[in-house]
Amino acid sequence: MLSRVAESVYWLGRYMERADNTGRLLDVHLMQMPEFTQEELELWGPLISVTGDEAVFKLHYDQINLDNVLDFLTFNRDYSNSIINCSIRARENARSIRETISKEIWETVNHFYHQITHPKAAALMRREPDEFFGEIRKTAHLFSGVIEGTQSRSQSWHFLNLGRMLERADKTSRILDVKSFALMPKTKGQKFSPYDGLIWGALLNSASALEMYKKRFRQVTPEQVVDFLVLDGHFPRSILFCLSHAENSLHQISGTPHGNFSNQPEKQIGLLRSEIDFTEASDILELSLHKYLDQFQLRLNKVGNAVYESFFA
Amino acid sequence: MTFDQYKTDGFFDEYFVEDGKPRSYVRKIVKTINEMDPGELYNRQKAAEALMFETGITFTLYNTDETKEDIIPFDILPRIIPHREWEYIELGLKQRVEALNRFVADVYGDQKILKDKVVPKDLVLSSKAYRKQLLGIKPPRGIWTHISGIDLVRDDQGEFLVLEDNMRCPSGVSYVLENRAILKRIFPIVFQASHISPVEEYPSKLREMLEYLVPDKDNPTVAVLTPGMYNSAFFEHAFLAREMSVDLVQGSDLIVEDDFVYMRTTRGLQKVDSIYRRLDDDFLDPKMFRPDSLLGVPGIMKAWAKGNVALVNAPGTGVSDDKAIYSFVPQIIKYYLGEDPILSNVQTHLCRNKAELDFVVKNLEHLVVKPVAESGGYGILIGPKASKKEREAFKEKLLANPDNYIAQPVVSLSRAPVVVQESGMEGRHVDLRPFILYGKEIFVLNGGLTRVALKKGSLVVNSSQGGGSKDTWVIEPGKTKGTDA
Structure with missing residues (x-):
């Protein structure tokens, strides 16, 4: 297959997986909140350090707290690995190789993109984080499913x-x-x-x-x-x-x-x-x-x- | 929502002979729609739009700061053409494409038609689309104009006229196929009422044609060459590659070695035999045309000239869809085929002729004036719709460079109903772009793309300027009863 297409399909896989994992990590952290005190929730720190992108974070925010970490990892368009950017890049890659991937794969990636770039997405995340991240997780599962079920093992x-x-x-x-x-x-x-x-x-x-x-x-x-x-x-x-x-x-x-x-x-x-x-x-x-x-x-x-x-x- | 209140307003209407009197071949669909629950038609219209968005059938807009994608508005009421009318159109299109192909071959060959002064020599040689580098080249199987889209309009009597020839990779065929697929999904009930000629065979016909151009090989490698995903028609490039099951390549995927074209794959270089290129001549090969082109493939023209790769359409075919040369197509048909043209042109004034220029300048408010080498509806003046100030400004441009313009009377364009809102349906102007493939034989896709000017009263159907589209049906012969009124 074309080298460029192989590269795009590879990055499509990486970005979709990256978005899924970031969402999962944030979701679990949010769910833990009731059980921990503020002090213990300094755990938000490692969440940033583990990305290896602390320096980028510090460019945008003064302090590490819930709102900033959520914003950075989910919706920050200047941070290349935020979920929103993963969705944009996954979709760009998918769009450039639409002739190669199944219709179902494309539609799932397209859906994910519209889901996260929706004007009300940020408000939903703050109001109903459980629902918001749950939906992202469902889309990720759907993505796994259509890959398994609709693309030849070529x-x-x-x-x-x-x-x-x-x-x-x-x-x-x-x-x-x-x-x-x-x-x-x-x-x-x-x-x-x-x-x-x-x-x-x-x-x-x-x-x-x-x-x-x-x-x-x-x-x-x-x-x-x-x-x-x-x-x-x-x-x-x-x-x-x-x-x-x-x-x-x-x-x-x-x-x-x-x-x-x-x-x-x-x-x-x-x-x-x-x-x-x-x-x-x-x-x-x-x-x-x-x-x-x-x-x-x-x-x-x-x-x-x-x-x-x-x-x- | 019913057709009871629908008004033809005196225009030739694709559905109605006059108010309240549907044409024989739309009676069934009119009845079906009139019997639907109120609001259902509108719901289906909305569902179709949502489906296009969800499936990503979009084109790219450039006129905003951020590149933005949008759907091409789709109206769910099909445009219907009875078979006997279609037969006649089909014959006319085949005749036209055959003559234009002979013309291009002649222009880059012996130039007999110029020597015989049927078409003015300087008009051809000064055309922006004429490529003197191609003189003497013979493409595979002698075919130049493999894919054409010929724009037809109907005048106030309903006669089909050719408005424009598009011989350099016309776009829109993906919408013909997608529109049909969407309508089948969203509005299956209307299909039960009629027997409609299929359109689904187009991709396989296209691939057959691309393979036919490689006579000495059994399973030639075919590819679609795109400028990339930011091109406004990228959706179509990807669509056609996928439907044909061939690779979609960009310039950077191709390399020319020893005058053969190869693509870079994960297992090394692979030879490519036939390329449907959706890249303008200018960008195709920096070694022959624009040296600053980053989209093209250095050396591909030499590979083509040596017969080592087929390019579709052949470079240089733009000379046959120049709007000034358009006015000579009836003579071109007569010259090569010895036949009268089946489809007529719209009357055209060449501004390069002094007398006609004077006429055009005096009658600007009644005419449509177009630059000869543009497409997509850009740079045109629609006299009756323009303000006095706009006409004055245009006049200056025209007088400064009259060779660059032609003028035509305003063709009223037929109308067809569209769903405008919850309340009802209104007539909008439409045209028709059939697609023609020239391979082993000439193949005309049933119907084509009906473009519709969605703005009330507008005559501009181009998608870049607020146009939408409709599914286009050719009703199969012998399956509709009754006569057309």
Whole structure:
């Protein structure tokens, strides 16, 4: 397929996934509010720092608070990763490749764009955040559905999937990272309180992972949460799962059998995925969760760069 | 909402012979609509607009600060043409396109028609659309004007006249197909009343034609070349590529090596054999035409000249839709085919002739004056609608460069009913743009695009200036009873 089209379809996947994850993260934070005091809600800070775009935030706002964070991450048109900008870019990409994607995919992306750019969208978010973010989540599910149900598994599907999976792996690592500052036991041997459990529960919720987590583990502990969100092979938002699926799409694109590689992205992602295959949660915590995730994100970026060099450049 | 209060106001009306008396072939639909619940027609009209918005059938507007997309207003009352009238139109269109193709081939070949002084040589050679670089080139299968859109209007007697030829990638065909699809979804009940010729075969006919231009290859690679998603007709480019299942490429996707054209794919370069280009000649190849064009493909003209790629339409065809040359089309038909034209032109004054210029200047308030090389309804003066001041200003432009203008009497244009609001229906002026493909044979798409001037009293149907469109039906033969009054 055309390199430009492959690139657009890949970014379509990434932007839709990015918007979905940002919405999810904000939603869970808002839902937690009644249970926490203002002080504890300083958690808004990490929400910005985890994007890696603190500097951009500070250009626009004086202080970190609920209104500013919501505005920044949702409706700020000057911030390239806000939900509204993700919707605009996803739609621009989709529009430029309408001949390639199914009608249903286009209509879903178009709907998402109209949903978020609607003149009354901001007012709805403030009045009924639950409904607002719920609708966004529904559109994201619809997007997943039409991708699964209406697009042939040709190269275009695999580039779309590659974009989604790489973005999701990155976002799961960031969701985990939000809490890594605040939540890891400060000193060795510090007790894990039930209250912390609530916060870890919220974190799992951000990744829509709480229910599936509970099917596997009885209690919420940091080690098991890390195990689940990084190393679980079956949960569709875990890092390992996303990487395996991204890797599979790369192999489908090139036609190279698994266990081999024919290009740099295949090599990079194969290395990263197999390393995680042989990692345990305790290894991660030993190094420190934050450091581990930091390194992971750097290596994931390298995969992204290799995809660009091999297919789009 | 019923047709009871509908007024023809003395115009030739597509639905009514006179007030209260529908034409035989619209009787069924008029009856169906008259029997609907009050308000339902309006609800359907609104539903159609919402559907177009939701499905993103939009075009891009540039006249605001922010580029903005809008739908082309769609009116749900179909424009209906009985088969026997259509047959005659179809013959006329085929004849016209065949003659124009011969004309273009001649202009870039031996120029016999110029030597025989049937068309003035300087008129052709000075046309903005004439490309002297193309002299001596023979395109694949000798076809130049592969796709044309010929604008027809009806005068106050209902006779179809050719208003304008569009031979450089005319747009609008995607609306013909989308309008039909929308109407079927929103207003299925009206389809039960009639047998309507299908339009859905167009994309496959288009692809067949594009493949026909590559005689020596079994499964040639076809692509649609677009200037990009910010072009006002991008929707159509993407639509046609999707419907034909071919790649939609931009200039930057293509590269010329050793006079062959390739596209850049995720698996390396792939040769392209036939290109439906929706890019003006000027931008096509910076090596031959505008050197500052970033949209085009350097070297593509040489590849075409060598016969290594087909370009549709062929470069240089604009010479056949120049509005000054238009006035010679009846002679062109006679010259090449030895036949009288089936479809007549609108009477046209060439301002380059002194006597006609004087006439035009004296009669500005009765005439429509158009620049010869523009399209889209830009730069025209509609005398009777213009203020005295506007006419004076226009006169100066005209006298400064008379060669650039033609003038025509105002054709009254037929009217058809449109849904205006909850209260009712009113007549609006319409034209018709049929689409013609020239491949192995000449194919005319049933019906075409009916454009409608939605502003009350307006004669301008262009979408860039407040025009909308209607689904256009050709009623199949032998399936309507009764006679036309």
